[in-house]
Amino acid sequence: MTDTIIALATPPGISGLSVIRLSGSESISIVDSSFLGKKKLTDVASHTIHYGNLINHEEIIDTVTASVFREPHSYTGENSVEISCHGSPIVIQEIISLLIRHGARSAQPGEFTKRAFLNGKLNLMQVESVADIIHSNSIKGALTAARQLAGNFIQRLSELRQKLLDIASLLELELDFADEDIDLIERDRIIKQVEESIAYCKDLSASYKSSEILRSGYFIGIAGYPNSGKSTLFNALLQKTRAIVSHIPGTTRDYIEETLYLDGMSVKIIDTAGIRETDDVIEIEGIRLVESVLGQSNMIIILNDISISQDNSDNLKNQISLKYPESEVVIVHNKIDSANCESQNTDNIFFISAKKAMGIDELKLFITEKAKLSTERVKDILINQRHVTLLNQVVEELNSAVFAINSGLDNTAVSIDIRRATKALGEITGEIWSEDVLNNIFSRFCIGK
Ligand SMILES: Nc1nc2c(ncn2[C@@H]2O[C@H](COP(=O)(O)OP(=O)(O)OP(=O)(O)O)[C@@H](O)[C@H]2O)c(=O)[nH]1
Ligand SMILES: [Mg+2]
Structure with a gap:
């Protein structure tokens, strides 16, 4: 069970409509405690919209519509409600305070998207593209980020990582046959594959400047x-x-x-x-x-x-x-x-x-x-500073693997370098992540996303 978070999802200020968003196991019942419509929201089907009043001590705060999404079929993967209310900062504040009194708590920046990630709804690169779409300053930037959100690119990085993991495993396996002097994989082939990976990562990292321009x-x-x-x-x-x-x-x-x-x-x-x-x-x-x-x-x-x-x-x-x-x-x-x-x-x-x-x-x-x-280089992905640091790390580790092979060092030395490179690749795609990485990424988000 997760606690229920609440935030305004649209920009603050006066507008035609505003959307307040809740997510968490109790979100539907929390809204229900103040919502008066034809049906109780706890009884309605997922993905339906309901018209009604939000009431505080028998006083109507606003006439709203509430969209109900039941887990796991929502952005966050949790029970969620989106309340469309009138776009007045006073009304919005009233509604949020009311629902906090009924058990919700204010969301942190990016907390909705963080939950989507933790529930497997988005991978880490998709999370970052959500931020890029929100902040994008150009049409091409937004479109590239949207493509990234569709997830094709991560596939390619994952494949690259898998290829390197296979090489490392073969090298380690060879150690078991050390006495028999068997080569499970030719050195020239390893060097070729590793060098291709280096070139690919360098190329990606070089597109950082262009990505920044799009962003x-x-x-x-x-x-x-x-x-x-x-x-x-x-x-x-x-x-x-x-x-x-x-x-x-x-x-x-x-x-x-x-x-x-x-x-x-x-x-x-x-x-x-x-x-x-x-x-x-x-x-x-x-x-x-x-x-x-x-x-x-x-x-x-x-x-x-x-x-x-x-x-x-x-x-x-x-x-x-x-x-x-x-x-x-x-x-x-x-x-x-x-x-x-x-x-x-x-x-x-x-x-x-x-x-x-x-x-x-x-x-x-x-x-x-x-x-x-200046932005022509960018095709698939908006590279950010976090990616650049990790890509440079990958290149460094792989260079050192090539050096180890060429100097005739034993398989252990080579496979350690390659595994280090795959760890950095995994941190880019989010196959490997830590709380620090997450906090760093979500600090770029706005509250309500
Ligand atoms: N004849 C002519 N005068 C110009 C032209 N462009 C600017 N000026 C004049 O040059 C003077 C300085 O213009 P600014 O735009 O203030 O120059 P600036 O480079 O911003 O000056 P600072 O802020 O002091 O460094 C003004 O009197 C302008 O009217 C031009 O194309 N032709
Ligand atoms: Mg001037």
Whole structure:
């Protein structure tokens, strides 16, 4: 028997409808203690919806519908009720307090999904994809997570793990025939299979950056010397006046972030303080912030004021390219309206007037293409930090197995490495799990999921 948990499953605030969710062996009878409909909920069939009033001491709190799911046929695998009530924070609080007085308790973040996992309704990767679907910032991210939820991918990792377990078992079996010098499996074949597994895991782990882009969006930092027009470009890209523009150098001190949705991709654009030598403490702090912004940017736009000169920002561009080799650095020449130039856009070099909105559409198109290209690697699965750590562990153990074979070490040494790799793989798929792993995963969830 489990205790019964309760939480609001829809976002807090005023809305047309809200859904309060309960799960646990007593959930149906707990709701029944306050529900007045045609039938008692304890008597109704699973997967049916019932109209009625929620009553506290003969006073109607709200008119609701209650959907009843009986174990094991529910999301959590337990008896569950979903109450659709009116979307008022006061009503919701009343209903939740009432049902807590009747024996439910407030759910922890992700506790419904945790129960689904513990009852075998979802595997660990499916649990993580639930979180990814909720938090996804792009259509492709949500679709990939949904595919992952369907569970095809875990199959492949499980097969890989099984293949490695078989190799380890054969190696251990050979030890029993050590005196007879029998090879149950050729060394070359082991090496080939292990190396294939290494390549596969490396490839997966390399798609982490792309997965992050699908999850959180593609980040673009706009950097440049003061007064180059960064805030003007920021506003032009967003098509609204969001950042303050002025002719005084050092206008932007803090950084400002806004999201654009371009062709299903979420693109985060960040306007930063102009970079220069200064004694102003606030500005110095702003310039320090620029570094943290650029450090997490997938693309860095260096905005150059071409009315000063075309090579005015070359030094800055070189320094930034060296400092952030992982980012795509693009030079954009601004203020072409007030300079005599007839230059053409080329690879990673653009000519615009942020103020007169010239060349902005081309720049946007380029950004969209780059953002989409950056997620092309992701096919089956959104790799997260937990997966990356474990995949790197798998690669390390398997490399050490190959090394052991090549150095002619005995089977025990090789099979220990391979078994360690299969343990890490098992932690990815959830075939092996610990309370710590679970807590870490569920801390990303919202209450009510
Ligand atoms: N002629 C012309 N002026 C521009 C253009 N873009 C920006 N400006 C002007 O340049 C000045 C500085 O613009 P901002 O957008 O505030 O520049 P910034 O790079 O954000 O400046 P800081 O925040 O101080 O670093 C303002 O007077 C803008 O009107 C442009 O395309 N053409
Ligand atoms: Mg500015």
